[in-house]
């Protein structure tokens with residue numbers, strides 16, 4: 533296995549991700565997103581990877597949610613993909629920036645209308661008195677936008693995790709797993725093998 537032939541981790545990620553897309557029937561793009569808030573408290577949740585390239589890894593969410601507030605405060609994040617059927621894990625660590633309004637608009641416009649309305653109805657991460665409160669808000673926005681396009685809520689957008697470190701892990705027998713990290717050094721990526 534000549535893994536060092538990839539000079540940047542992105543092509544490598546694209547290959548692993550393509551394998552995951554073929555092998556994993558549901559949500560191969562699901563990833564654990566770790567954030568740290570202004571008090572240094574970590575928090576994890578699953579989100580879906582919607583885009584990636586050499587600039588970074590993009591997901592969409594409510595910017596006023598718990599994760600949105602943490603990201604706005606500390607601007608760092610980590611991502612973890614684990615695909616059991618591939619026996620592979622990818623870990624990504626980096627800084628975070630908002631996607632451009634044009635990118636967020638384009639992705640929002642591609643979503644199903646019901647999801648667009650849901651983005652208005654859900655005050656993500658806030659306490660909900662009852663399910664009825666959410667359903668009433670959904671009904672309200674459904675009426676409001678009837679017969680027209682649903683605009684993107686100002687508090688709904690995407691974040692791009694700009695990696696500074698990407699680690700590829702692949703299972704091997706006797707727990708002698710393959711571990712490699714790519715660490716950003718200026719414009720270049722350094723490649724290291726790691727003990728499993």
Ligand SMILES: Cc1cc2nc3c(=O)[nH]c(=O)nc-3n(C[C@H](O)[C@H](O)[C@H](O)COP(=O)(O)O)c2cc1C
Nearest residue numbers: 559562577578579580592593594597598599600657
């Ligand atoms: C498979 C899966 C995919 C999810 N994708 C997203 C997503 O792309 N964006 C999002 O905001 N929440 C997504 N969620 C919900 C989050 O895990 C989380 O409950 C929500 O974003 C609130 O998190 P927060 O309170 O930490 O901000 C997903 C959950 C699961 C289980």
